[in-house]
Amino acid sequence: MSAAAPGTTFIVLMLPFLAALVAPWLTRRLGHNAAWLLALAPLAIFIHFLGFSAEIANGEIVTGGFKWVPSYNVSFSWLIDGLSMTFALLISGIGALIMLYSGGYLKGNDQLGRFFSFMLLFMGAMLGVVISDSFLMLFVYWELTSITSFLLIGFDHTREASRRAALQALVVTGGGGLALLAGLLVIWNITGVSQISLLLVLGDDLRDSPFYLAALILVLGGAFSKSAQFPLHFWLPNAMEAPTPVSAYLHSATMVKAGVYLLMRLNPVLGDTVWWETILPVFGGTTLIVGSLLAIRQTDLKIMLAYTTVASLGLMVMLTGFGSEHAIAAAVLYLLAHSLFKGALFMVAGLIDHGTGTRDVTRLGGLRKAMPITFVAAMVAAVSMGGLPPMFGFLAKEEVYAALWAADAWSLFFVAVAVVGNGLMFVAGFVVAIKPFFGPEVKTPKHAHEGPILLWLGPLTLGAVGLIGAIASPYAHRLFTSPMTSAVVGEPEMVTISLIPHIGVPLALSLVTIVFGIVVYRLFDRARDMVARVLAAIGWGPDRGFDQFIFGLVRLSSSITRVLQPGRLDIYMTMTFIMIAIAFLGPMAWYGEWPSMPVWPKDAQFHELVVIAIAFIGILAVINARDRLTAIVSLGIQGFAVALIFMLFGAPDLSFTQFMVETLAVVILALVMTRLKLTAVDHRPTREKVSDMSVALACGTGFALYLLAVTQQPFNSYLSDFFSAYSKVVAHGANVVNVIIVDFRGTDTLGEIAVVMVTGLAILSLIRIRTPRVVVADNDPDRREEAG
CATH class of the missing domain: 1.20.5 (Single alpha-helices involved in coiled-coils or other helix-helix interfaces)
Structure with a gap:
């Protein structure tokens, strides 16, 4: 383990936020061409983390940071290993291409500067999630991704659908973030460490704890909500209300993979248990099937791709929880392949929308001649998504089947799940890549035309990286996939799969997947109608359930508010005094710690008896007052009696303060009463008088008993001695009371x-x-x- 230069890495982590500050100003000056300059920020981040690749490939782990809140052992620290470095490269590398793509896609938008700023903030938040070593730092960045995605999804805030989608994403992922916080606190309590780098060696302590299951469920709540696992998958397709650059970035390299990152990061300490190896495959496999079925039901290219992302996330979660080193390697390979082909396909969908004015696949056709570059980018990405050579997706799919295949029923079940899910995603990928470009030309809302370089540079680059990564797989494995797999497994692992086909079960399963995909593709319309009919028969779904939940929550809140906040001051005051009485009398009654009753002093002085008599006369005056104004003035007698006690016992300054406060209180209350329309006498019914009297007596008794209990405790002179010793030395004041009030x-x-x-x-x-x-x-x- 080695330490990184803290200054450089800290600046790199702050770079997206600094770029976000200048983005609006720069856009006002340069327009959409500001994208070229703003893309330099993620490019610099990419180069910085790429510089660690050789060191990480040799098995090193780079750490750094500084103390944030030393008294609570909280630090601002980072951990760079194969997992975090690869994620950082994806976030920054794809982020640079997305910044360029955004400049072309939103050219002419008067809010482009704001959009650039939000995107950079989002990039910085996601980068912080994958680099964080501190629990608190991880949580802060985790919630910041929810907030910034809310801003991006609701970017077109004039549309109700955008606002609803943004709120839905914020509620689901924000709620999951609170679950994650609770889980991290439980882990902190179990292990006593608050840094991931220290936690990774304490897996046995965590797994053996009786609170392991609680920690696991809470962490899974955060991961499943972020990575849209069933039944929390509904927010992700709705997030397609965001502009296409957001969708491409969200689905390829950032927020939706935060949950997968968290599961991979904590696999060495939470994994290798029956709970882990049951919950993750079951929920992941369910999400894979649900997402892929919902994908082929759609006609909107973006929403179709969104559901395939849901399915892909389910596959990654299923593999992460499967419990073998090969499954982890398959999850890593598929994560990298998915980032490349899904980012490219979303940008292709945006290119088609930009060039034709529609994303509806039933209204598209014959675009191959009008948009040749887009067609090439789409085909390259679809080949990788379909798991065909010579793309990186082929390596991932082969490793998936090699990892899952075994003779037991549990493995065979998930092999079948993977084949069906991959086959349906094969269909969706080639629907995006073939149907808009082949067949007869269809008249579109806009005259079909190729996009500018800012739009097609990204998908072509990602496609080329997927191709080069597969061809040069030994280098890709050494620098990226093997270190990443080792970090997830918790021990050194080597990934060796290449483009050379190996005759065996994985290749046979790949052929079955391809044949199944081709058959469904040929029957695509019928398959889509069949899924639509099934969903119509089911009717209710999680998306509708979310609306019902929010509606019920609002109704419940309104009902509680009507009860607790009816708008009547007398009810508020009564409830306040009741709670005060309970706070004083309740603990003494519960624990039986009633104070001893005071004994009348035998040597009481005459002037002391006079003060008590004055207070008693004041009480009688208040009770017998015929109007409220007289009662208010009579209340001042009690305060004056207290002021006399202060004076008699050697506290003239407190006595003077009490005289002033009591006089002002009486005057102010009298002035207020003169402005209110109050009846001269109290016309309350007897029932209310008895109720209010009972509450008043309970409060008065509680205060009296509490004061008796306090005064009967042994006097601790620690504070008195402290102020006496240090008032003159530290605060340079001889009047101890004044020093306490003004200085301490x-x-x-x-x-x-x-x-x-x-x-x-x-x-x-x-x-x-x-x-x-x-x-x-x-x-x-x-x-x-x-x-x-």
């Missing part, structure tokens, strides 16, 4: 002053309120004016 409790005092100021302003506003009077105009008896 300076911030508290400032807060109290602010509260008094706000209260005074509110009271002043209330006093100055004037009741409008109605004036009838002399010349028009029907016309009325309000005069203040």
Whole structure:
């Protein structure tokens, strides 16, 4: 393990956020051409992390960072190994191409600068997720991806569908983020470490803990929501309301793979258990089948690709949880292949939409001559998605079948799931690559034309990388796939699969997949109609369930609000005083810790008895007052009695303060009462009087008993001694009380002053309120004016 230069890596992590600050200004100056300059930021990040490839390939792990909150052992630290480096390269490399693509796709959009800024923020958040070593840093970046994706999905905020999709994504992924936070706290409590690099060697401690299952479920809640696993898959296709550059980036290299990254990262410590190897394959396999079936039902190219992403994520989760080194290698290979071909296909869908004005596959055809570059990019990506040589997707599919194949029923079941899922994704990929380009020419909303270089540069580049990676697979394995697999497994592993076909079961399963895909493709319309009929028969689905959940939540909140916040001040005050009484009397009754009753002192002085008598007379005056104003004035007698006690016991400053506060309180309350329309006497029914009296007696008794309990405790002079010793030395003040208020409790005092100021302003506003009077105009008896 080695340390990276903290300054350089920290600057690289902050670079997307810095670029996001200047993006709007730069776009105003250069228009869509600002994309060329803004793409330099992710390109620089790509070059930085590529510089670690040789070191990582040799088995090194690079760490770095600095203390963030030392008292809680919280750091801003990063961990760079095969897993995080490969993810960082995907995020930055594809991010650079997406920035260029965005400039061409949104050319002329007056909000392009804002869009660039959001994309860069999103890039920085996702980069932080995969690089983070600290639990807290991981969670902060994790939630930041939810917030920035909310901004991107709802970019066209004037459309209701965009707003709904953004809110849905935020609720689902944000809720999953809270589950993840709870899971990380449980893991922290079990292991005592708050850094992933330290956690990776404590797998046995975590798996042997009685709280392992709780930690696992909470972590899976965060991962499954982010990576759209069934039944939380519905938010991802709805996120297609975002502009196509967002969809391409979201599905290829960023947010949807955050959950897969988390599962891969924690596999060494949470994996290798029955729970892990059951939950992940079951949910992943279900997601694979559901996503691929829903994909062939669609006619919109983007939504079709979105559902294939759901299916692909399910396949990656299924492989990650399968429990073998070959399955992990297959998941790694498929993740890389998916990032390349899915980013390219989404950009192709955007190119078709940009060039024709529609993404509906039933309204497209014969575009091969009008859009030749787009056609080439689509075919290259579809070949990889279909798992055909000579693309990187072929390596991934062969490794998938090699990892899953075994003679037991459990393995055979998931082999069948993989064959069906891959076959249906084969169909969807070639529907995007063939149907819009072949057949008779179809009249489209716009005259079909090829896009500019900013649009087709990305898909062609990703296709070329997929081809070169497969041809030069030994180098790709040494630098990327083997280190990444080793990081996920937790020990050194070598990936060796190449383009040379190996006669065996995996190749046979590949042929079965291809034949199955070709058959379904030829019957595509019938298959789509069949899936549509089945879904119509089922009716209810998670997407509709989300709306029902939100509607029910709003209804429940409204009902609770009507009960707890009815808009009546008397109810608020009554409930407040009831809770105060419970807070005082409840613990003493529950634990039986009632204070001893005070004994009347035999040597009580005459002046002390006079003060008590004054307080008692004040109580009688309040009770017997005939109107509210008299009662308010009589209340001041109690405060004056307390001020006299302070004075008699040697605290003249407190006594003076009490006199001032009590006088001001009486004056202010009297002024307020004069502005309110109150009856001279209390007309409440007897039932309300008894109820209010009971609450008042309970509060008064609670306060009295609490004060007795406090005064009967042994006096601890620690604070008194501290202030006496340090008031003069530290704060240079001889008046200990003043020093406490101004220096030691300076911030508290400032807060109290602010509260008094706000209260005074509110009271002043209330006093100055004037009741409008109605004036009838002399010349028009029907016309009325309000005069203040």
